[in-house]
Amino acid sequence: MRRGFKTESKRLALEVRAEIGLGAHEPFDPYHLADEYGVQVVQLTDLDATDAVQYFTGIRPTALSGALIPNGSGLLILENDSHTPQRRRSTLSHEMAHVLLEHPFGVTLAHDRKCGLGGDNEKEADLLAGELLIPFEAARRQAWKDATNEQVAALFEVSIQHAAWRMNASGARKIVQRTRAARGWN
Ligand SMILES: [Zn+2]
Structure with a gap:
């Protein structure tokens, strides 16, 4: 993790919360943040792909938490809506942290809060998501x-x-x- 990131993430999280009208002491709303940044959030069970949906919701529900996917000139987050609301909020906050930090990516798959990005980018996204949520x-x-x-x-x-x-x-x-x-x- 780069020097000073911990301090930076504390400040950034409060700024981002303020952008969507939230103080430090209330629950974070990653869906509102995604909307504010024009990032579309798509639920896995809304996909017209029965086998894939069944696989990630029933057979291997921990294999996919969320994915950040380039979509035209924008971004889309696919979320596994078979997870608990608490876990979905955490996944979405992690993916939005990558967006806020402008991490370069192809397609990232969050698996237990780990995407395909690896290394420092993952640690930074986890830390910023943590600051956003609490x-x-x-x-x-x-x-x-x-x-x-x-x-x-x-x-x-x-x-x-x-x-x-x-x-x-x-x-x-x-x-x-x-x-x-x-x-x-x-
Ligand atoms: Zn990640």
Whole structure:
């Protein structure tokens, strides 16, 4: 990941949220963002391709989460709508992060939040998607409130795993613990 990206992603996520009228402390709406950027979102089950739809929704539902596909002069995101709404929001946020970061791509397939892009582009998209779904300052506020992963997940409409990742990997809980220890509040 390039130097300074973590800081940049925090700022960018708040800017992008503001673009669609959202503050830091409310659920993110990746569908609204896609619409704002003229990116069409197509549901897998709407495709007129019975075998492919059955394969990705029934036989191997984890093989495809989403795909970012060039479409004429624009872009299209195909989403696997057999997944939970929380997972779909995460997939779509990841794909939109690639769009926001202007990552070069051919066709990318998200598989467990990994597309075909690989390397730094994937890490950057994951980090930015994380900031979009739960901004750092929102994670910090929830850490001060001693919110559980379940509470954070419900508040931001993400999976419990995603909430746990953001609360821990963002450093939010650690910062609060350290501050409390330093002030003798523990
Ligand atoms: Zn990706």
